[in-house]
Amino acid sequence: ETGVTQTPRHLVMGMTNKKSLKCEQHLGHNAMYWYKQSAKKPLELMFVYSLEERVENNSVPSRFSPECPNSSHLFLHLHTLQPEDSALYLCASSQDSGLAGGGHNEQFFGPGTRLTVL
């Protein structure tokens, strides 16, 4: 509906598992983002990619590893997560990142992946 899709929509994993979240945007944008949304907390920006280059890593633990193979796809690789990592993970895209002078452009969000770490 917004041109940004995320899979899977729901994911349950153990602390020793390795899994990946996928995001795809069909809007022709050149910037993509990962956010974490936890209950009772503001959205937390995790990573920003501009023109397939990571331009922001917002002090995210190394158990989260992003990958942006092209401007339409973004992955978040997960390994040895903790229960406190359980949250809704949102992907977004925009035309130019705020860091590249595109601060006036709105971001378009996917529906999110609801992650539960047992």
Add this chain to the structure above:
Amino acid sequence: AQSVAQPEDQVNVAEGNPLTVKCTYSVSGNPYLFWYVQYPNRGLQFLLKYITGDNLVKGSYGFEAEFNKSQTSFHLKKPSALVSDSALYFCAVRGDYGGSQGNLIFGKGTKLSVKP
């Protein structure tokens, strides 16, 4: 440092009444201000933005917001609320500088509940 505050966790309104969801901000330079809405089990949807120009901005679904520079506020308003407006509303801000200040900062969200 940039910040945005949504002072109300929840706003309750009767259907047909006007609604206001409050937002104040702090940013270096001129602000870019945004409102998003999130329905249950969905991502955030863009409603409207203020970049420059007219202080009253009109957006989707009959919503509007007024930029007030002296009060550093960007309150979301709608003249007549609908039950279907019930959702979580997020205000967001970024400064017009580049670098780390280019990141979008979100408020914690305000839950709007519209009763029939």
